[in-house]
Amino acid sequence: MGSGRLKFIVGGIFILAAVVYLIFASMNENAEFFMTVDELQARSQEVVGRNLRISGAVVGSTIQYDPQTLALSFEIANVPGDNAEIEAQGGLAAVLHAAVVDPARTRITVVYYGARPDLLRDEAQAVVTGHLGEDGVFYADEILLKCPTKYEQAVPDQAEGN
Amino acid sequence: MLAQFGFGVLVLTFLLALYSAGAAITGYVRKSFRWVESARLAMQLTFPLTTLAAGTLVYLLATNHFELQYVWSVVSRDMPLYLKMTALWGGQAGSLLFWSWLMSAFASAVTLRKWDRDREFLPWVVIVISVTLAFFLAMNIFFLDENPFARLWQTMSGDVVLGVFQPAGTFALTPSDGQGLNPLLRHPGMIIHPPMLYLGFVAFVIPYAFAMAALITGRTDDRWIRITRRWTLVAWLFLSGGLVLGMRWAYDVLGWGGYWGWDPVEIAALLPWLFGTPFLHTVIIQEKRGMFKQLNMVLIIVTYVLVIFGTFLTRSGVLSSVHAFAQSAIGPMFFVFIGISLIASFGLLIHRWGDLRDETSLGKMSMLSREALFLLAALLFGGFFIVSFWGILYPIIYEILSGQKITFGPAFYRLPVAVILGGLMVLMGMAPLSSWTFGSLKTIGRAIWKPAIPSAIAAVTIFALGMKNWLALTGFTLVAFVIFVTLYEFWRAAWGRHKTQGENIFAAFWNLFRRNRRRYGGYIVHIAMVIMAVGIIGIEVFQTTTQKSLAVGESLEISGYSIRFDSLAQFPTTDGRWVTRAVMSVSRDGKTLGELYPRYDLYPDGQPMTIPAVRSTLADDLYVVLVNWEDISQSQAPFKVYHNPLLIWLWIGSYIFIGGILVTAWPEKDS
Incomplete structure (x- = not known):
């Protein structure tokens, strides 16, 4: 009986090992660092060329778009990465607003080639995926945008017609 | 009033679920049939109660009771009635109530089965289900943020607070309109x-x-x-x-x-x-x-x-x-x-x-x-x-x-x-x-060589047709292999019946499904799965995409197709949307194949929604997106186009798959 079961145990371990190997083989290449703009500035040397995902507040006045070449560029300002911190500072909408109006915030220029996304506007939260170039510009392959003002508001702002 | 009624029903259901679990334990400990029976009936009763609670919420949603925080957050006046009603699961609190409602429906159904042969399971089944149900109800009841019946109240200092009952020193707050469901969720799917x-x-x-x-x-x-x-x-x-x-x-x-x-x-x-x-x-x-x-x-x-x-x-x-x-x-x-x-x-x-x-x-x-x-x-x-x-x-x-x-x-x-x-x-x-x-290479080999031959022929044919991607080639070969094996299994069994029982071959097929639904229904599901795999391989391996800003009359090319931007129109709809719609004509080798209408809807609250136009054939999908930006004009618009080979097989496979499961699960006469 011992040897009979053994082959299954060996086979099972073999399969598990293969799965683990496959995971590690694709993990190293595909892990993206998720950073704030501040963190990116602080570690810019070591992360050049790496897969990155950066979150920040879109500064509306810096959006430039050429519909002919589909070249899009804009700046994002630093917002905290931690949800608890965002809540402590009055919620996402307030944090994004504060980030955009504060000229002292760290900012980074994002360049993207493609159609301009629907939700790209002032004080939207942008999560950009791509890599940091040697020139300090962030080259994005993908842009995710969230406009917090509407869907994360828990209660209405003011009373209407009691 | 009605909201408080709904909340009351929820609390009652919660207590009933707890009672049901408690009675089941008592019944087990005292070996009392009556206690267990009481537990069973209590669990049965949770369904009408949650139906009442969920029905109350649906009524409140449908009738614009924006003084409720949940209603305010998922419904707006401009939404059609069916969307207001389905907003029951459009947000967090409602989803939890909806979960409880489904759970109690299944719980009630379980209580209705014949328990004669497995009485000893009953108390424990009741306990597990009731405790699960009570947990979900508790989320609704004990967390104000998750309470779909919580009202909005305003304090003297202007803060908005939540509560089922009026907190001291506040007055009722009734917004004139709600936020409405996220447009992305306003879709039949x-x-x-x-x-x-x-x-x-x-x-x-x-x-x-x-x-x-x-x-x-x-x-x-x-x-x-x-x-x-x-x-x-x-x-x-x-x-x-x-x-x-x-x-x-x-x-x-x-x-x-x-x-x-x-x-x-x-x-x-x-x-x-x-x-x-x-x-x-x-x-x-x-x-x-x-x-x-x-x-x-x-x-x-x-x-x-x-x-x-x-x-x-x-x-x-x-x-x-x-x-x-x-x-x-x-x-x-x-x-x-x-x-x-x-x-x-x-x-x-x-x-x-x-x-x-x-x-x-x-x-x-x-x-x-x-x-x-x-x-x-x-x-x-x-x-x-x-x-x-x-x-x-x-x-x-x-x-x-x-x-x-x-x-x-x-x-x-x-x-x-x-x-x-x-x-x-x-x-x-x-x-x-x-x-x-006792399966061995020999026994499997003896059965497998017949379906393996057409699979090999399929592989060689696909290769000869120009498929040089080894990943896709392997995938398609496996798809062919599974299909041939399964068909062979059908054939082998039907032929066996035909031989031994003298049944007509078609009758033999029919009887196979009737006699062993689980097995042959399962095989249909296998075929469906690999057909879905064809679509997945198609899009994962061969998807191409391009994007371009086009002036009216200009075209873009993708995978042999030519897509021309013909015109663009902007118009309002009766429900308040502002629609921007492009007309594109698709052609291949100079032959016109049809028109596509990618769209861009702007909702009254400023939420945009991009709706792609898709041309599906058995061979490939053309997926055209009209990408919005503010400076859109009648003469110039940006488009993003995807070419998704074979994707339709993912959906075709899923229909077959549902059919296969129905064959498997269809009630059989107890023999």
């Missing part, structure tokens, strides 16, 4: 997708409850599996259907040209499926051979826990994802409930471990026996689970250890999942032809 998924989630609670009853009572034979066989199939049907609908919605609405993005919430819905699917298979071995009893227990326990975990992930805001509505306080509660369920279930399992030994030792099986191949399939699903779960777990661990947040994109999953799915296809081809216990 999104209206059916969550209920389907939830039905699948909730239905898996039933086999779990019976499994626990079997462990507690020590009736560890296959009785619990036979009772819940159809429940499991129904659960699996809804869960699978919910997943496919989610894919369809993503493809039709989100406008990124894909169907699955390995979003954590998508993974959360997939995880129970990765345990439920092998469970569906290995229970067959327990019924037929008395093996894998321990494995089956592990599979159903983990499926249940993943169902709760999936609800938790989608609703707690623990992961940043397009699906998460908001942060919430109920996360820790889910965590505690999952922890207790795990400890209790595995504690029981360990207690009964010895009773669940295989009736025939696994060691006596050859590596190529059917038993071994089923075990192998379960292992591969386990591997699939590890890959998917790791994609969620690793980023959390990494952040705790290094403080650095990381994420995985879809690329992480591609290689491991492709290998595992390939392995599963090989098994789908081999297992039906394998023999019990």
Whole structure:
């Protein structure tokens, strides 16, 4: 009986090992660092060329778009990465607003080639995926945008017609 | 008034669920049939009560009661009635109530079955289901943020607070209009997708409850599996259907040209499926051979826990994802409930471990026996689970250890999942032809060479037609292999009936399905799965995309197609949307094939929604997106086009798949 079961145990371990190997083989290449703009500035040397995902507040006045070449560029300002911190500072909408109006915030220029996304506007939260170039510009392959003002508001702002 | 009534009904249901569990325990301890009967009836009664509560909320939603925070957050005046009603599951609090409603429906259905032969299971089934139900009701009742009946009140200082009853020193606040449902969710696919998924989630609670009853009572034979066989199939049907609908919605609405993005919430819905699917298979071995009893227990326990975990992930805001509505306080509660369920279930399992030994030792099986191949399939699903779960777990661990947040994109999953799915296809081809216990290369080889020949011919033909991508070639060959094996199985069995019983060959086919629905329905599901694989291989390996800003009259080229921008119109609709719609004509080799109308809708509240136009043929999909930006003009517009070869087979496969499950689950006359 011992040897009979053994082959299954060996086979099972073999399969598990293969799965683990496959995971590690694709993990190293595909892990993206998720950073704030501040963190990116602080570690810019070591992360050049790496897969990155950066979150920040879109500064509306810096959006430039050429519909002919589909070249899009804009700046994002630093917002905290931690949800608890965002809540402590009055919620996402307030944090994004504060980030955009504060000229002292760290900012980074994002360049993207493609159609301009629907939700790209002032004080939207942008999560950009791509890599940091040697020139300090962030080259994005993908842009995710969230406009917090509407869907994360828990209660209405003011009373209407009691 | 009505809101307080609804809340009252919820509280009553909660108390009733607790009573039901308590009465069942009392009945067991005192060996009192009457107490157990009382518990059963109490559980039955939860359904009319939750129906009343959910009905009250639906009424409040439909009649614009914006003084309720939940109504205000998911409904607006401009929404059509059916959307207002389905907003029941458009937000967090309502979704939880909806979950409870489905759970109590299934609970009531369970109480109505004939219990004569398995009375001893009854108290424990009632306890498991009632406790689960009570937990979900408690989320609604004890957390104001999750209470769909909570009203808005304003204090003298102008703050807005929530409460079912009027807090002292406040006055009622009634907004004149609500926020309305996110436009992305105003789609037929999104209206059916969550209920389907939830039905699948909730239905898996039933086999779990019976499994626990079997462990507690020590009736560890296959009785619990036979009772819940159809429940499991129904659960699996809804869960699978919910997943496919989610894919369809993503493809039709989100406008990124894909169907699955390995979003954590998508993974959360997939995880129970990765345990439920092998469970569906290995229970067959327990019924037929008395093996894998321990494995089956592990599979159903983990499926249940993943169902709760999936609800938790989608609703707690623990992961940043397009699906998460908001942060919430109920996360820790889910965590505690999952922890207790795990400890209790595995504690029981360990207690009964010895009773669940295989009736025939696994060691006596050859590596190529059917038993071994089923075990192998379960292992591969386990591997699939590890890959998917790791994609969620690793980023959390990494952040705790290094403080650095990381994420995985879809690329992480591609290689491991492709290998595992390939392995599963090989098994789908081999297992039906394998023999019990003594399968060997020789016995399998003897059965397999016939279907292997047309598969090889198919592979060579595909290669000769110019398919040089080895990954796709391997995939298509495996698809052909599974289809030929399955057809061969149909043929072999029908021919056997024809020979031995003298049945007409068509009658023989028909009788096959009638006599052994589970087996042949299952084979149809196998064929459906590999047909879906054709679509997945098509889009994953061969998708191409291009984008260009076009002036009227200009064209862009993609994969041999020419797509011309003919005109653009902007107009309002009766429900207040502002629609921008382009007319594109598609041609190939100078021949016009038709028109496409990619659209861009602006909702009154400023939410935009991009709706792609898709031209589907059996060979490929052209997926055209009119990409919005503010300076859009009648003469110039930007477009993004995807060419998705073979994608339609993903949807065709899913229809066949539903048919196959219906064949399997259709009630049989008890013989």
